[in-house]
Amino acid sequence: MVSELINANPIVYEKKERRAARSTPIVDEYAVEPIDQQEIFDHLRDIKDPEHPYSLEELKVITEDAIEIDDKRNHVTVTFTPTVEHCSMATVIGLCLRVKLMRCLPSRYKVDIRVAPGSHATEAAVNKQLNDKERVAAALENPNLVDMVNECLAPSYEP
Amino acid sequence: MHCAEELVTHSRCSDTSQQLCSAILVMNFLDKTFELKEIQRLEGHSDRVWSVAWKPATGTDGVPAVLASCSGDKTVRIWEQSSPSGSFHCKAVLEETHTRTVRSCAWSPSGKLMATASFDATTAIWEHIGGDFECVSTLEGHENEVKSISWNASGTLLATCGRDKSVWIWEVLPGNEFECVSVLQGHTQDVKMVQWHPSVDILFSCSYDNTIKVWAEEGDSDDWHCIQTLAESSSGHTSTVWALSFNFTGDKMVTCSDDLTLKIWSADIARLQSGDVNAPWRHISTLSGYHDRTVFSVHWSREGIIASGAADDAIRIFVENEDKSVDGPTYSLLLKKEKAHEMDVNAVQWNTAADKRLLASASDDGTIKIWELAPQSGGEGLSL
Numbered sequence A: 001m002v003s004e005l006i007n008a009n010p011i012v013y014e015k016k017e018r019r020a021a022r023s024t025p026i027v028d029e030y031a032v033e034p035i036d037q038q039e040i041f042d043h044l045r046d047i048k049d050p051e052h053p054y055s056l057e058e059l060k061v062i063t064e065d066a067i068e069i070d071d072k073r074n075h076v077t078v079t080f081t082p083t084v085e086h087c088s089m090a091t092v093i094g095l096c097l098r099v100k101l102m103r104c105l106p107s108r109y110k111v112d113i114r115v116a117p118g119s120h121a122t123e124a125a126v127n128k129q130l131n132d133k134e135r136v137a138a139a140l141e142n143p144n145l146v147d148m149v150n151e152c153l154a155p156s157y158e159p
Numbered sequence B: 001m002h003c004a005e006e007l008v009t010h011s012r013c014s015d016t017s018q019q020l021c022s023a024i025l026v027m028n029f030l031d032k033t034f035e036l037k038e039i040q041r042l043e044g045h046s047d048r049v050w051s052v053a054w055k056p057a058t059g060t061d062g063v064p065a066v067l068a069s070c071s072g073d074k075t076v077r078i079w080e081q082s083s084p085s086g087s088f089h090c091k092a093v094l095e096e097t098h099t100r101t102v103r104s105c106a107w108s109p110s111g112k113l114m115a116t117a118s119f120d121a122t123t124a125i126w127e128h129i130g131g132d133f134e135c136v137s138t139l140e141g142h143e144n145e146v147k148s149i150s151w152n153a154s155g156t157l158l159a160t161c162g163r164d165k166s167v168w169i170w171e172v173l174p175g176n177e178f179e180c181v182s183v184l185q186g187h188t189q190d191v192k193m194v195q196w197h198p199s200v201d202i203l204f205s206c207s208y209d210n211t212i213k214v215w216a217e218e219g220d221s222d223d224w225h226c227i228q229t230l231a232e233s234s235s236g237h238t239s240t241v242w243a244l245s246f247n248f249t250g251d252k253m254v255t256c257s258d259d260l261t262l263k264i265w266s267a268d269i270a271r272l273q274s275g276d277v278n279a280p281w282r283h284i285s286t287l288s289g290y291h292d293r294t295v296f297s298v299h300w301s302r303e304g305i306i307a308s309g310a311a312d313d314a315i316r317i318f319v320e321n322e323d324k325s326v327d328g329p330t331y332s333l334l335l336k337k338e339k340a341h342e343m344d345v346n347a348v349q350w351n352t353a354a355d356k357r358l359l360a361s362a363s364d365d366g367t368i369k370i371w372e373l374a375p376q377s378g379g380e381g382l383s384l
Helices: A037-044 A088-103 A125-131 A133-139 A143-156 B004-014 B019-030 B269-273
Strands: A067-070 A075-081 A110-115 B033-041 B047-052 B066-071 B076-081 B088-094 B102-107 B111-118 B121-131 B132-140 B146-151 B157-162 B167-172 B175-182 B191-196 B203-207 B212-217 B224-230 B241-246 B254-258 B264-268 B283-288 B293-301 B308-310 B313-318 B331-337 B344-348 B358-363 B368-375
Touching: A037 A067, A037 A075, A037 A088, A075 A088, A088 A110, A088 A143, A110 A125, B019 B224, B033 B088, B033 B313, B047 B358, B066 B102, B066 B358, B066 B368, B088 B132, B111 B157, B111 B203, B121 B146, B132 B175, B157 B191, B157 B203, B167 B203, B167 B212, B175 B224, B191 B241, B203 B241, B254 B293, B254 B368, B308 B344, B308 B358
Parallel strands: A075 A110, B047 B102, B047 B344, B102 B146, B146 B191, B241 B293, B293 B344
Antiparallel strands: A067 A075, B033 B368, B047 B066, B066 B076, B076 B088, B102 B111, B111 B121, B111 B146, B121 B132, B146 B157, B157 B167, B167 B175, B191 B203, B203 B212, B212 B224, B241 B254, B254 B264, B264 B283, B293 B308, B308 B313, B313 B331, B344 B358, B358 B368
């Protein structure tokens, strides 16, 4: 892949213990089941970093606390922390988060993706790009970028 | 001096019965309760619908209305009413020309040609020949995604813009030939939309760089320049400007933005029409506090009604208040249609020719909806 890594020696953190799959019996299978913070985190935690063989959870790029959800208003905000301040992979990571949520959340959800305040040198520019759906749509028509995103997302789908 | 100007304005007003007519209608709007009635939902696109365009002079005088829509599914669909007030059906699918998303579509003023802008970096020109739409020309030159196109009022010029930050002006020559007469650089980011003024050859563009630029020709030299930039410092927008639209007389423009506001701008139309293209555009009003998410589309009807489409799935309708304050006109929300679509509303477009107040909207949910703005049924609204 890349010969010179942007972040050559990332700190790797331990993975959080997994919550057991829901064991409550389904009473009404058509009832709307509210989606919570942890469910969103479970969708995102195993996404692979674009340049390291670690998950976004292991690199603390994303944590459960960084997810805000207002289920009644169908609104999700994900705040991620790039591993280094000048990380040029920030937009790719943000794109992976957006694509994963686009694919696994019901379409009624509005998703905002942003980098944690103070965590990136070009924070405002990265945020603006990640939330411009026209540019995201154009990016997702680029086969190279789609391959890269799919590779990062692969470990996040259950086998 | 001042007096003369007022006289000119006054005589223009009384000449144009249309204007008096709109004034009366606006009054009625504020007196009555209106609703946006869903007439029909058009399904067929297999991806988000980005834009819609009514064919000029349809939907009036017994001519069935015709609408074009374009989508992330790389196609354009033509929808036609079965009879002057009947339902819409898909008459044609224009495919296998664009290889990526078709971002916008625009009919020439005569309705003979249609231009489509695509993420594949090209603009296609279509002609309706013997019941079929044929691609008669392809305009190449932009480095990447073309985002918008616009025909000038006389149909002699076409403008395109795109992610390469440039705006191109093409001259329409006989035999479906298009010659690029100018490549305008000035925006520092992605240009989202281009739009010609409705009566004067001045071009407007709005961008991801948060500004609106006004372009005009210097003399008859074919030399186009940016004559004004409406930026944050001139009470402009603080984030991406997605779209703009003019009122019927062309003395006002509305813009919409990712900053969740609509802004109204005004210029001296008499000066513009007398050939002074440098008449400045000034900010006169900001409509804030109405939208919760990005406003992607705004369109001003012939009667003076402003519709907006936003990322909160709603369509809003605004009208100018009857009593003008000292600071100029103010605008009120006439109605908000929550959940107009199941997802983001990308485009709203009034049929300016139609006998009824018809609005088309396009959404990420893959559908197009046709609406009628009418007095609420059951009320006293029908006693116009």
